Amino acid sequence: MINVLLVEDETLFAKSVLRRLQKEGYEGSIVSTIADARNAITSALPDLLLLDIRLPDGNGLDLLAEIRSRDDVSWKSLPVIVMTAYGELDDAIAAMKLGATDYLKKPVDLDDLVLTISKVLATQQIKQQLTYSHVRDQQALDAIEMIGSSKASLNVRHHLSRIAQLVTNSSGSHPVVLIRGETGTGKDVAARLYHQLGDWHMRPFVHVDCASLPSELIEAELFGYERGAFTNAHQTKVGLIEVAEGGTLFLDEVGELTLALQAKLLNVIERRVARRLGSTKEYPVLAHFVAATNRNLDDMVAEGLFRSDLYFRLNVLELELPRLSERSEDIPLLAQHFIEKIARRYGLKPPELFQDALQSLLLYSWPGNIRELQHVLERAVMLCRDEQIHADDLILKMGTSSRADTIALPMLNELEKMTLDEVEKHLIERALQRTTNNVSQAARELGLTRMAMRYRMDKYKL
Numbered sequence: 001m002i003n004v005l006l007v008e009d010e011t012l013f014a015k016s017v018l019r020r021l022q023k024e025g026y027e028g029s030i031v032s033t034i035a036d037a038r039n040a041i042t043s044a045l046p047d048l049l050l051l052d053i054r055l056p057d058g059n060g061l062d063l064l065a066e067i068r069s070r071d072d073v074s075w076k077s078l079p080v081i082v083m084t085a086y087g088e089l090d091d092a093i094a095a096m097k098l099g100a101t102d103y104l105k106k107p108v109d110l111d112d113l114v115l116t117i118s119k120v121l122a123t124q125q126i127k128q129q130l131t132y133s134h135v136r137d138q139q140a141l142d143a144i145e146m147i148g149s150s151k152a153s154l155n156v157r158h159h160l161s162r163i164a165q166l167v168t169n170s171s172g173s174h175p176v177v178l179i180r181g182e183t184g185t186g187k188d189v190a191a192r193l194y195h196q197l198g199d200w201h202m203r204p205f206v207h208v209d210c211a212s213l214p215s216e217l218i219e220a221e222l223f224g225y226e227r228g229a230f231t232n233a234h235q236t237k238v239g240l241i242e243v244a245e246g247g248t249l250f251l252d253e254v255g256e257l258t259l260a261l262q263a264k265l266l267n268v269i270e271r272r273v274a275r276r277l278g279s280t281k282e283y284p285v286l287a288h289f290v291a292a293t294n295r296n297l298d299d300m301v302a303e304g305l306f307r308s309d310l311y312f313r314l315n316v317l318e319l320e321l322p323r324l325s326e327r328s329e330d331i332p333l334l335a336q337h338f339i340e341k342i343a344r345r346y347g348l349k350p351p352e353l354f355q356d357a358l359q360s361l362l363l364y365s366w367p368g369n370i371r372e373l374q375h376v377l378e379r380a381v382m383l384c385r386d387e388q389i390h391a392d393d394l395i396l397k398m399g400t401s402s403r404a405d406t407i408a409l410p411m412l413n414e415l416e417k418m419t420l421d422e423v424e425k426h427l428i429e430r431a432l433q434r435t436t437n438n439v440s441q442a443a444r445e446l447g448l449t450r451m452a453m454r455y456r457m458d459k460y461k462l
Helices: 011-023 034-043 060-069 089-098 110-140 151-169 187-197 215-223 240-244 259-271 297-302 308-314 328-345 355-363 369-383 409-415 420-434 439-446 450-459
Strands: 003-007 027-031 048-052 080-085 102-106 177-181 205-209 248-252 288-293 317-321
Touching (some): 003 034, 011 027, 011 110, 034 048, 034 060, 048 060, 060 089, 080 089, 089 102, 151 187, 151 317, 177 187, 187 205, 187 288, 205 240, 215 240, 215 259, 240 248, 259 308, 328 369, 328 420, 355 420, 420 450, 439 450
Parallel strands (some): 003 027, 003 048, 048 080, 177 288, 177 317, 248 288
């Protein structure tokens, strides 16, 4: 049975609350001072605390601050509903900042009190489930890694680490991080790495796939709703924004949100408060926001499909993840990482990646980026013979999606004797020869951006 401790010095009100709680099936006890409340919590931790602010021996907010500052996790997670005098909004705000679970204004309506207690206990149960799931996932999954030694990969890791460090040390609101990149370039990995690098890494990481959630449901999923807010809303539901509670809210494919929802998201990011559907109360938003998109938001703004004010708010800290074809020096490391990871998953010995297979991986243009590389290697690991992966185990569509046609077939034997850098230099030299040193055209033929092409030309002094 749920045990409620009521800290209240108004005797008649306290007794009426206790009678109503007992009628609803709760156990309850009453104390009238901070000192008695402290002793009661120490001797037998209640399931919920109803706390008045004005008490004979001090301010209830001091007790709340003490509860939240304890090292004991059971004290820190104790649900606390604060009761404030009508019109004292500053007290309510201060209580929420100190970690109150909810608040009620006096004179308290007993029906509202019962409803609030029910909602808080339901939310507490969900949080406990999420905490268990988070700890389980932390124990079950490998640490997030961004594999690669290319300049582009090193820059992304450096920027994520730098931003996480600055946010950790800041005292103000958290900036939004925007991650751009084609599908399969690792935007989810970058978001999780940012979460892992921050001092909030033990808090939830909530992934919201804006592209897969139906437009008519995504608002309720993000903001949550109260019982009776709309048809079939039979019980209170906590929104994903609220679930993130000081962790990271990852808005994947944010460009898919409707204009109406973009406006509400902008309001949440700027004011750092949100409200469940059907509720009149706002709750503080403590999550770190990370947004990602594979779409060109500049074009969407110009076409009226994305709000310019939200775009400018998201575009403060932007990271660009290049295509895999623009960082081919990462392919050997990524390939070995995926082979070992996939083999471990299926209880296999990691097969050896032969030189002909590696050359095929380097020559392929990877329209599906890293995700496609992982899928190709998963198939190869499962189907290869004698724990060896050769080119024919990869089943790549070289005829339509490769750069192999830029190399004469007789040259393949010579390439087998070259290092990775020598192969890359050779490809660039031949592309420049064919295009009479037209850098832009050569870059397009090799599947590179002009900037990536210039970087490689400088690297090989071409």
